[in-house]
Structures are given as C-alpha cells and as structure tokens.
Amino acid sequence: MTDRLFNKVAVITGASSGIGRSIAEHFLNEGAKVVVFSRRSELLEELEAHYPARTLVIDGDVTSEEDLLRLSEGTKRRFGRVDILVPNAGLARVIPIEDSSRSAIDETFNVNFHGALQTVRTFLPDLSEGASILFISTFLTQVGFPGLAAYSASKAAVKSLAQTLAAELGPRGIRVNSIAPGPINTPIWSQVGLNEEQLEGVATQISQRLISGSFGKPEDIAETAVFLASDAARFIVGQEIVVDGGYTIG
Template structure:
C-alpha cells in the first residue's frame, strides 16, 4: 500500500464483482474510505469484514432514484463528503439487430447511461472541490462488434457525457474522466447471452488481436482508476484512458 488515496472518500457502484470489485479493493488498499453499492450486498460482506472502519456496504439498483438517494444519504451520514465517484454499474447483452426492440435497448441504456448520469447528479451536492469522477466506457466505442449495438451505443453516450461534464463541472473543481476497458476477464463476459462454444469462438477471435494474446484482468482497470483518482492526475481532465491490450491499434 502506498496510501495514494489516503483518507479520500470513494463511492463505487456495481461493486460486487469484476471491475467494480477490483476498483473498490484497490481504493481500500490505497487508504481510501469506500462506499460499495450493488444489488447483491451479501457479495460485499467479505470486503467489509477486511476493512470494517473504512467500508460501507449499501444495496440497491442504479436505475432506482430512491436507491441512489438512499446511497447518497448513507454516505453523507457515515463519511460526510465524496472525493471519488465511480459510476461503474453496467449491463452487457448480445442483442442482434432483429431483437433490438425499444424495450431491449431501453434496458441497456437505463443501466449504462441513465444509471451513470443519475448517480453523478445525485451525488453532486456531496462532491468536494478537487474531487474526481471516473466513468467506465469501453473499447467498443472505437470498433464494431456484431450484436453489441445497444451496449456500444450506450457506452458511447457515457463517453460523451464524461467529456461534457468535464467542461461543465471543471469550474466547480470536479475532475471528470473515463476509462475504456478492452476485453477483461470478468463475470459479465459469461452473462452476455452466448453459450460456451460461442464464447470460446469469440474469445479466440479477440485474443488473436491482443498483444498479450489473452484477456486483461480487472486489476488492470483498477490501477488506472487509482491513478486517475489520485493527486498525480490533477491536470488530467475530460480524457478517456483506453486499457485494451492493444486491440484498437489494428
């Protein structure tokens, strides 16, 4: 531990697994106080047990205004402010064009875009001067991938949101940036709606374009989040950091 985030207060949504869980763990390891938010709070009990004085677990859904307000109030009662906000909660589904109904697309946007935007809006009064907001986008805003139109479009909207809020909130002392993960080995990969054989075929295709030949790990994104949240990144504003193992270089 290097205490790069010592005594900073962070809120991470979608914190029960994958990238959100790893970001939460890294923040705690760097000395932060962390509020972890997820629909299944029991998955976070181990994290709270390891850092009881610096962890607050809140269950809820980012698509619920009431849940977000409850999260904000719980954070305010426990820690009094927010220095780092990571609206990480996300949904990924393979939806072919034929199945891209308004309802299917709306579900994806409701979590990925509206959930992220409303999380920031809810916490705006608690964000301190010098605070950092870190959105999670995707490398898929730069490349096409069959069946992921709704997901990629929702994350492209988040990328645009990040740049816009960087300009809007910057004068208030709030830095806004985003991280675009490439192929990362997380539970969400197995939940996109493909069977095991299809997943293997897609993974082989993706791996052939990666410099390392294999998917990245959640900690690759978490380390980037630690840097962006730290004072070392104080002059980085409105940027998207792509962490994709070289996929988008061709």
C-alpha cells in the same frame, strides 16, 4: 500500500464483482474510505469484514431514484463527503439488430447511461472541491462488434457525457475522466447471452488481436482508476484512457 488515496472517500456502484470489485479493493489498499453499492450486497460482506472502519456496503439498483438517494444519504451519514465517484454499474447483452426492440435498448441504456448520469446528479451536492469522477466506457466505441449495438451505443453516450461534464463541472474543481476497458476477464462475459461454445469462439477471435494473446484482468482497470483518482492525475481532465491490451491499434 502507498496511500495514494489516503483518507479520500470513494463511492463505487456495481461493486460486487469484476472491475467494480477490483477498484474497491485497490482504493481500500491505497488508504481510501469506500462505499460499495450493488444489487447483490452479500457478495461485499467479505470486503467489509477486512476493512470494517473504512467500508460501507449499501444494496440497491442504479435505475432506482430511491435507491440512489439512500446511497447518497448513507454516504453522508458515514463519511460526510465524496472525493471520488465511480459510476461503474453496467449491463452487457448480445442483441442482434433484428431483436433490438425499444424495450431491449431501453434496458441497456437505463443501466449504462441513465444509471451513470443519475448517480452523478444525485451526488453533486456531496462532491468536494477537487473531487474526481471516473466513468467506465468501453473500447467497443472505437470498433464494431456484431450484436453489441445497444451496449456500444450506451457506452458511447457515457464517453460523451464524461467529456461534457468535464467542461460543466470543471469550474467547481471537479475532474471528470473515463476509462475504456478492453477485453477483461470478468463475470460479465457469462451474462451476455452466448452459450459456452460461442463464448470460446469469441474469446479466441478477440485474443488474436491482443499483444499478450490473452484477456486483461480487472486489476488492470483498477490500477488505472487509482492513478486517475489520485493527485498525480490532477492535470488530466475530460480524457478517455483506453486499457485494451492493444486491440484497437489495428
């Protein structure tokens, strides 16, 4: 532990597994106080048990205004302010264009875009001067991938939102950036709607374009998040940092 985030208060949504869970663990290891929010809060009990004085677990859904208000109020009661906000909660589904009904698209946008935007809006009164907001976008905004039109479009909207808020909130001393994960080995892959054989085929295809030949790990994103949330990144504003193992270089 280097205490790069010592005594900073961080809120992370979608923190029960994968990238969100790893970000929470890394922030705690760097001395932060962390509020973790997820629909499956029981998965965070172990994290709270390891850092009881610096961890607050709250269950809820980012698409619920009531749940977000409860998250904000619980954070204020426990820690009083927010220095780092990571609207990480996300949903990925493979939806061919012929199946891309309005309801299917709305489900993805409600979580990935509206959930992120409303999380930030809810916490605006609580963000301290010099606070950092980190959105999670995707490398797929730079390349095309069959069946992921809704997901990629929702994350492109998140990328644009981050750039706009960087300009809008900058006068308040709030830095806004985004991280674009590439192929990362997380549980989200098992939830996209493909069977095991299809997943293996996609993984093989993707891995051939990666410099290392294998998917990244959640900690690759978490370590980037630690840097962007720290004072070392104080002059980085409105940027998207792509962490994709070289996938998008050609």
